[in-house]
Amino acid sequence: MLRPVVQVGGKSIGDGHPFFVIAEASSNHNRDMKTALGLIDAAAAAGADAVKFQAFTADKIVARMREKHPYIEHMFPHAGSMHEVYASMELPREWLKDLKAYSDERGLIFLCTPFDEEAVDLLESLGMAAYKIASYELWHLPLIRHAARTGKPLLISTGMGNLQAIEEALGAVAAEGNEQAALFHCAINYPPPFTELNLRAIRTMKTAFGVPVGYSDHSTGITAAIATVALGGNLFEKHFTLSASMPGPDHPFSIEPEGLAALVRGVRECEQALGSPIKRMLESERAGYLMGRRSIFAAADIPAGARITREMLAILRPGTGLEPKHLDKVIGRRAATDIRAQDPITWEKIA
């Protein structure tokens, strides 16, 4: 039985717990260690919960064939094959230990998406808190099973997936005796138009599977992040880069450090803003703004004993006295005392 809340690096992800933000560095390090460390710095500065890289090797991810994905063809017009493209973006695996140590130092949970079983084993030896499964690997059940056997939570992206594919992936996790999995709804496309985000599917997935659900975002800006919080999502992943103008397939749709900081800020603000479902006057409103509401006042001097008419009354600010709804209960009664024009009417002044 999969749990409604998963534990990642000492943090709980699920309903009733803080929204979990992963800054996805992907391959935006461009095989440069300084850039990779800079990405970790930027994620930490933005206030993300985790930073994530990707561990694939060209040999283990793609067949040596000539066809190129149209997006890659567009990004790498001169590359001979997909294999060549992946080879040019590989994260040197010997870096992982240092990147994790640096993330630990910066107080970030270090995550890395394994794209093959060896990557899982290597990452496991480094002490990962969880494993991300990329959308493309939702159907790679052998990899999912292998990662599930670590006993660590699996954070599974579901771009292109339907309920059946998700069900099979979660079933594979549970079959290994692992009770912790979270899902990301995702629209692949780099970037997808907002009309393709279908964020309501987050609710569908929560209802269908009873596990934490979030969104893995390839869209631009921070709208999807805020909406995911508002829809009751539990986690979020955002591609980020030190500069969107760097060369590489993920840079153009990645958010820059300032944007990532704005996203985390927005998420935290939205969490606070959702608050309570109870509709009521706040104590701060009572203290500060009752002055702006209206009460019943004397419009003219009303001598003691006079029968009060509508003309003798005005409904004015502040709202600290008798509410306007009592007007008809005041009219027709006698003044118990002399009431001066512009004085508030109170029950004490009425006979």
Place this chain on the structure above:
Amino acid sequence: MKPVSLDGKPVGPGEPIYVIAEGANNHAGDHKIAMQMVEAAATTGADAVKFQCMDADEFAVPAYEWYKVYQQLKFSKQQWKDLKDRAAELGISFCVDVLDPPSVDLHVDIGTPFFRLHAGDLVNPFLLRYAAQADRPLLLHTGMTTIGEIEFAIDCITAAGNEQIVLLHGFQDHPSLHADMHLRVIRTYQEIFDRPVGLNDHTTDTVAALAGLGAGAMAIEKHFTTDRAAKRYDWVSALEPQEFRKMVEDLRSAETCMGNALREPSAKELAWRETTRKSLVAREDLPAGTILTEENVAMKRRTPLGIGPLDAPSIFGKRLVRAVKRNDLLTLEDLA
């Protein structure tokens, strides 16, 4: 939503539905009958038995049409305590409607664990506050009221420092008609007030109670009598012990039926797969060398299961290395 504990039993999401046998004034002021009602209620599986407590002179003016009846309904403090003690002996909780301040005092004195406020008092801040200060759970009967009035009542109680509130949806008429029940309001209350919600059922059968459970009710209050034919008071929509017991049983069964929201085939269903899912068999006698196609392969029930329809593409187009008889299972061993 936080659960509210009624005499030690939590009422809230995921908790068993709390059932109250509402004796109301069916005892007609006869303490022996009231005692019998407590004893009978204890045999029904109800969690609590309830009566109504009023001090006639604090509750109504003498000219009010029911004033004389209210006078006749009066029990002494000792008599109330005897009812409460008897309920405790029999393992059923005891509670009352407190209809005026002296009734609150009386039941605080004898330790009645929780109260219900009558719908007529939801716009009476004085009694709401007074009951709230007794510092025990309050059930709010919301018949006749509007959302704003319920909000007002809740605010009065919470302002007095009492957060232990259970709302009871229910139409105030005797009897209520099915068309008057509007059970969907139960969810509305839960959403807007974020508190446990129950159902006050004044219909003459148990359909609304059962449907109410399905609609999210966390408590059910139903009128109860030991003798409907005696037509004492509050008998119109009351169930007799055997009927009440049946309702409680049905509620427990309905609760079991509600189960889990996640769609997962049960072990029994998984067993049914073995006998109702289909396998690929020869549609006719197929000689060795036959190429398997959708035309000569049929999907039929048989046990045990063989290759299923989802895996048909893995054998279509393959050549049989041996003959297979009509209705015999197609296996990988039959293929080249």
